[in-house]
Amino acid sequence: MHLAEATWTDVSGDGNADDRADIDVALLPVGSTEQHGPHAPLGTDTLAAETVTARGAAAYDGEVVVAPAIPVGVSEEHRHFAGTLWVSPDTFRAYVRETVESLAAHGWDRVVVVNGHGGNVDALREVCARLTRDGTAYTVPFTWFEAVESSLEMGHAGPMETSLLFATQPELVREGRLEDAAADGAARWGEWEAGVNLAYDSAAFAGNGVVGDPREADEQQGEALLDDAGERLAELVAVVIAREWESGA
Ligand SMILES: [Zn+2]
Known part of the structure; x- marks a missing residue:
């Protein structure tokens, strides 16, 4: 059930709160609006998070609630490229936390945050731990490109x-x-010395914002990635539902 397409009466089961108990878990996609080179849209990470969420919801054997995607994340590292939007980690964590709190207020207190952007990872880990420890909702972050088995380079x-x-x-x-994307891109993320990434912004090492060679991409590999990510997410949902956790409610 996608919240943006459902009515409140669909969600509540015509006022019968027991119907909500049929739904065990909510998925919250989070992405970013940031440069993805000259060839891919600024919304790439949000689109990926939404697509993987939909695939995971379909692969899961049961009903899930799908929340609307959060489209702006922790992306200041791409600030030199036109159209990139960002919020601070504090704002991002607060937004995710309050969104999950409102899901939990309706009884969906098992939440998987489906993430499409590497820059969100640290903040998500922190806020999901907070929500879980506080007894608000058992919440875990799932970053699709960390979950899949692939020989393809993530890069950017x-x-x-x-x-x-x-x-x-x-x-x-x-x-x-x-x-052009390949010719002006970087081979790897960052500029490294003694295990330290000297660069804070992608413009310092990737002239057009690209890391890796997008000419290696094709539809077939994308389908395989999507299948894999959807399966992994569905497996995670089952584990998240089954896991013991002490609600503070
Ligand atoms: Zn991306």
Whole structure:
């Protein structure tokens, strides 16, 4: 059940609160609006989070609530590229926390946050721990590209993300720009010395914002990634529901 498409009466079961008990878990997609090179849209991470969430909800053997996606995340590292939006980790954590609190207020106190952006990972881990420890909701973050088994490089706007787009929204990939994307991109994320990444912003090491070679991307690999991510998410949902946790409610 997608909250944005349901009515409140659908959700409440015509006022019978017991119906809500049929739904065990809520999925909350979170993404970003940030540069993804010259060939992929600014909304790539949000689109990926929404698509993986939908695939996981379909693969799961049971009903889940799907919340609308949070579209702006912790992306200041891409601030030099036009169109990138960002919020501070404090604001992001607060927004995720209060959104999960409102899900929990309706009884959905098992929550998987489905993440599409690497820059959100640290803040999500912290806020999900807080919600769990406080007894608000048992909440875990799932970052799709960390969950999948793939030989493709994640990079940034690289083979993995571009493949996913080819499988889900191919019209959003500017194929005529893939050569340029590869030519001006970086081979790896960051500038490293003694185990330290010297660069705080992607513009310092990736002229056009790309890391990895998106010419290695194709639809077939994207489908495989999506299948894998959806299966892994469905498995996680089952474990999250079964896990012992002490509600503070
Ligand atoms: Zn991305």
